[in-house]
Amino acid sequence: MIGRTTDAGSYRYRVSVDPLDVTQFDSLFNFRDVGGPTGHDGRIVRSGRLFRSDTPHRLAGADRTAFAAFGVRTVLDLRRPYEVDRDGRIPDFAGLTWRHIxxxxxxxxxxxxxxxxxxxxxxxxxYADLAATGTAGLAAAIGLIADETNAPLLVHCVAGKDRTGIVCGLTLAVLGVSDADIAADYALSTAGGERFRAWFATTGKTLHPSLPPLRCPEEAMLLFLTELRDRYGTVEGYLRHAGVTDAQVAALRDHLLA
Structure with a gap:
């Protein structure tokens, strides 16, 4: 895949040029390829294998065609059941499997x-609260990503920043990506939140008052990863506690690291 190197703070990463850039979607505001950063032994996280986004239930018309170009085979939906009922699932695509965890x-x-x-x-x-109570779900999500037959895979929640950020952050950490690079990728969701807020303002609806600002300060992810290690020794230690197996960790590295 053709790519270019982009700066995001101290983070230099590879983003795909073909087929699309995130800003080309009108109804998907926080979509991106997780591939690009450097992991274990200098190996690069492969592009075109794992994507992340906000909820894709609005895909239609040109956006639907654009999304299909990525060849996503599996959609991992992290939303609460009532959120799925409220907004609906991703539209049907030939060969696409929807998994709700x-x-x-x-x-x-x-x-x-x-x-x-x-x-x-x-x-x-x-995030620490979610890691404490959501162990089974997080382990199932990581296990799904680890299975190469599910790739290319898209993981999403509502805004694509918190639950999705945790799953992607844990995945990248197991791949050996530095905390700084994980936090920089997480922070990219701030721009996605701004795009979502601008669109949401046109709907006449209001965001729930209990929600925090749609920003993703790098420090939040750095604190989460540091404090997770303080409790479990390593991110792998946490995932093994959650139920992720050694075979799944190995499979994750085998198919996501170039």
Missing amino acids: HPEHADWAENPYQPGADLARYLADR
């Missing part, structure tokens, strides 16, 4: 963000 976690409305509070600290605490 919801990592159990408390509704953020139970612990709403307080304006002016440290956003990175608030997000890192919510």
Whole structure:
């Protein structure tokens, strides 16, 4: 795949030129290829194998055609059941399988963000809560990604920044990608949040008041990964605690590292 090198803060990564750039979607605001950064032994995370996005249920017309060009075989939907019922699933595509895995976690409305509070600290605490209560779901999600027959795979939630950010962050960490590069990829969702907010404003609806700003400060992901290691020793240690097997870790590296 043809690519170019792009700067995002201190992070230099490979993004695909062909077939599309994220900004070419009108109804998908936080789509990108996870491939590009360097992992174990200097091996590059392969492009065209794992994608992440906000919910793709709005895909239609030109956006549907554009999405089909990526050849996604499996869609991993991390949303809550009521979110799926409310918005619907990704439209049907030939050869595409939809898998719904919801990592159990408390509704953020139970612990709403307080304006002016440290956003990175608030997000890192919510991510830690999800890692504590959603072990079975996170292990199932990582296991699905580890199975090469499911690739190319798209993982998404609602905004594509929190639950999706955790699953992608854990995956990249197991692949040996540095925390700095993982956090830089996570921070790219800030721009996606801005695009989503601009579109949402045209619908006449209002965002739930308990939700934090749609920003992804790098520090939030750095805190989450650091504190996960403080408790479990390594990210792999956490995933093994959650139920991910050695064979799945090996398979993840085999097919996602070039």
